[in-house]
Amino acid sequence: MKDPISPAPALFGMPVPRRSVLLGAAALASAPALVACGDDDDGGGDTGGGEVTFGSNEVGSTFAKQRQAAVTDFQSKNAGYTVKLNEIDHNTFQENINNYLQGSPDDVFSWFAGYRMRFFARRGLVGDISDVWPLDGVNDSFKTASTGDDGKQYFVPQSYYPWALFYRKSVWQECGYTVPTTFDELMTLGAKMKADGLTPISFADKDGWPAMGTFDILNMRVNGYQFHIDLMAGKGSWESAEVRKVFDTWASFLPLHAPDSLGRTWQEAAQALQQKKAGMYLLGTFLLDQFPQNEREDVDLFTFPAIDPAVGADAIDAPIDGFCMSAEPKNAGGAKKLLAYLASVDAAAQASRLGEPFISSNSKADTSSYTTIQKKSAELVGSAKNIAQFLDRDTRPDFASTVIIPAFQEFIRKPGDAASILKSIESQKKTIFID
Template sequence: MSRWLRHRSPSPSEVGFPLGRRALLRGAGAMGALAAVPTLAACGDDDDGGADEGSGAGEVTFGSNEVGSTFAKQRKAAVDDFQSKNSGITVKLNEIDHNSFQENINNYLQGNPDDVFSWFAGYRMQFFARRKLIGDVSDVWPLEGVSDAFKTASTGEDGKQYFVPQSYYPWAVFYRKSLFAERNYAIPKTLDELYALADKMKKDGLTPFAFADKDGWPAMGTFDILNMRINGYQFHIDLMAGKKSWEGAEVKKVFQTWKTLLEYHQPDSLGRTWQEAAQGLHQKKSGMYMFGTFIIDQIPQADREDIDLFNFPEIDSKIGASAIDAPIDGFCMAAKPKNKAGAKKFLKYLASTDASQQASNLGEPFIASNSKADTAKYTTLQKKSAELVSQAKNIAQFLDRDTRPDFASTVMIPALQEFIKSPGNADSILKSIESQKKTIFVD
């Protein structure tokens, strides 16, 4: 198993709140239970446990969910580097299994959490910020080299920041450069150009889009990009938060467009894994693949430099193509850290060029959130990914990170799979989504 398998947001069993049914329902039920614990709001006071308010001198505890991974080495290196530059502050690294950490996050935050811990941007961060279970780190910002788009993804519903980013990976349309050169294909800039390219590919005997949804989550990426291209970033975020109707004309237009695009996708996708779909791209049987950069895991080393990407094209000129999915990993602070001053200094360091540089050396598909990190060791694909994200005005986190995990798993996975199987039933599927949404978004 690739070392990157555990860092992919949509992976059903390795990342975030597991999307396997039983595991997710445990996590979702725990999250729902948080809403019934109003006394936890009192956690956000300013008691620093006797730590020096100015210098942060003393111990900072650091909870990392990367035990046993390549990232674990980077975490230890970051601790050593920080301590060498901040006399009087020591960092105690507490490591735990990735999935165990995610599945028990609510117990962790209600109990005795570390001062600083690994987490995700977007809704998953906002969920706990709203319940006063993580701390306000607004005074850590601005962060040199970290764009406003990342700041937006680090911001809670109250306008304050509760997160600092370190790494990300974008979703885009992947293709083989040699195939496009051989066939004289041009990168499409609009939906009409994309249709024209897909028609040409079909005439050339290719399947325009590789596609797989056996595991339930890959189709989320297609929905995300279509919704953002048709209705814009803010509508998408509001829809994910349960604030917009799934039966509205806006969402119906998304599924109408998707229905047309499905004609250019690999058939029988519900019986295919994303790894199998990636082989079609590698073997030049499929012309394109809308996916995350971890697709590179399925490409032999000798052919990796032939893999390139482009931003999904514009659909509505009024909306543009400046929003993308790029799940961001980083760090939060406990609501009541024992050493608040030290924790904030450590957080600022973790988002710095120094810490980002260490992480950047991990290889594909890692990309540092800090734009000033040295990219000399980046592959061509990493550099292209960084360029794509640097041009984005808004960064979404992928459907399973931008909404409640129980909604993503128990509602959206079966709904999207039903649509793929029977695209003519979109209206009834959307009606069902809306009905179920109202029973879930109740807090």
């Protein structure tokens, strides 16, 4: 069966805000590995109640508060059910996911649409939740993104958000900057910002994944969406002329980025934009978590401009966040009930009250509290022709973490070594994409 691709944005139906990714309060941010928090006496079927364990990839953030609020709301609406939250910081969760799923995972856990979900479904590490579908208000495009290679559903979507270039309107107005429509204009704008004493593009890659967003957009602008998705699936060669051209473009673009990025987190890079020390930042809308509420209306965004007019600028990264069920949940009925709730209008409302700039996957969710950036985000996603899920969701997790992260960080250190870096990526790829 052909791999499903990310859904066409025109099918999204312009849902609501916020990353309704609702968590709890176990505060395990310092834990070296994921630990499931359930007991062993619930049984496997629908008990009509009981405890549901919930593994979450957020601690201490607004997103964590959203999940806590949703859990409280779920329990108030479903007498007899309790939800026990197991919160782990995002990077620890990502890096330990394989061990977590092969150990004693929680009944429900945070995850993503795309290749990484299908990868675990193929290996029997996540549970079939086809009977949770259809979900009221959730369009068929999201069902496609939630479907494994066998045609069954293994994921429930909750929200999505675009990656774009963000800037502060007040800074641009003061300096007379205008939105670039071509890559050459972007380079010229960056040079002007540098002359004005700004860091043209804030950047951080201490955690390894932010540079993936830069590669994604450059590859889609240079070679197009389908080439990018095929490359992520292990097809084609990283030593090809097409990929070399991407890295040549990236090398010319790097001098506009903040130096010493490997020692900086994305939060620190976002703070440079917030403090008006940087002119732009390529990231997802979650960067607004680093802005006080009274400054968020000063933030605007635009899609990365075209590099090749023949390819255009109609493809973007717009990851879909949501939840999966473990392969052998202790409370399967409760897990499915919680999953259906997390995709609901009620869960979207809980997220909206806490004010994050994400768009609900539920087309019936209330959009009246949309901020300007949410409206712009919805327009950007809605006008895109093709949507990628982000590199570490569109490819195998082992390839992303063990090959791509160190390779991209090495390129950032030594952009002149691109040829040897690409040779190493291709050699390792052949040993990983063997099934």
